[in-house]
Amino acid sequence: MxxxxxxxxxxxxxxxxxxxxxxxxxxxxxxxxxxxxxxxxxxxxxxxxxxxxxxxxxxxxxxxxxxxxxxxxxxxxxxxxxxRKPVREMTFEEILDFIPTTHPKDDWHGISRDWASERFLREDPRLRFRAKFIDDGIQCEDFKEQWANGFPDKRATGYWYELYYDGAFLDRFILVSVDGARVDLPPPDLTTMTISPFAYKVAKIHDTLDNVDEYLNRAGISVENS
Structure with missing residues (x-):
């Protein structure tokens, strides 16, 4: 191995x-x-x-x-x-459209620790996601939705994943840590139980255990057609 x-x-x-x-x-x-x-x-x-x-x-x-x-x-x-444009020449909307076209393993790299995670684009490391698992990085410490609490370990916690370019804050998104922090999933639209291709790619970029697809299937969540 x-x-x-x-x-x-x-x-x-x-x-x-x-x-x-x-x-x-x-x-x-x-x-x-x-x-x-x-x-x-x-x-x-x-x-x-x-x-x-x-x-x-x-x-x-x-x-x-x-x-x-x-x-x-x-x-x-x-x-x-x-x-396509280099990342440095893209508008905010173009960056959001570009990220779902990237490969989560080939195009992104980073590290995760107990208290924080950071992933950057290999092509242009100024584009990066940052997350803190303490203090103001927590979106909801006791996240309650049926899809998130239906695993053997029912506790779930929501975290903010923030997108930056060259140190400038662009936007932030939620990933929910479920089943004993075994995976981080994006919250679905509860009426359709679907997530956007962008939210799916954010989850895959942070999928260190390569089990996002398995857990989405177990939670009954699918990806919208792009």
Whole structure:
């Protein structure tokens, strides 16, 4: 198991590094295309000298290769990471729309302690969730709703999970710790027993034991169609 976990963590690291590379290429795509155009011009000039009898074929080849690399890189990045704004350029509403599209394990990282939890976006660590399990971090110490109190350990506690970007508070959301703190679930709409895709993703981002789906099913809670 430790070896398998090490391989998984290594793969996660490679995935987010590649995503960061694609985002960097998309950010500087115009500059990369200009550089590619310059290398193309150099390749044409070197090709002309080669045709004229100068032995510089390898130089012309290298210029042509670099030209292709720089000109093609924005299209390659777009293929692997379809067009969207960097997080730093998103509005509040766009951030809320973006979070449900992320992968809870590949795209987020963080730590949990007895008194607090913090999760940040690997791509841009300035976007993060923070929760405190003491004092003003508690939304309701004795949370009472049938879906939350129907597990073997009937005690439930609601906590505030706050969303920040670059230290600025954006919004806060409730996750309810149920069944002896084995899982944190978002409160459903009691008339439909459904939760939003956003609330589901917040729960999955904090799903350290990977049991949110099991407990949602046991509580009779489903996710709304997005």
């Amino acid at each position: 430790p070896a398998a976990r090490g391989v998984m963590n290594k793969n996660l690291g490679v995935n987010w590094k590649l995503k960061f590379l694609w985002l960097w290429i998309k950010r500087y795509k115009h500059a990369l295309r200009v550089i590619g155009g310059l290398f193309f011009c150099f390749a044409l000039i070197a090709g002309g000298f080669w045709i004229a009898g100068f032995d510089i074929e390898p130089i012309a080849f290298v210029f042509g290769l670099l030209s292709s690399l720089f000109l093609a890189s924005p299209s390659i990045a777009e293929y692997f990471l379809p067009e």
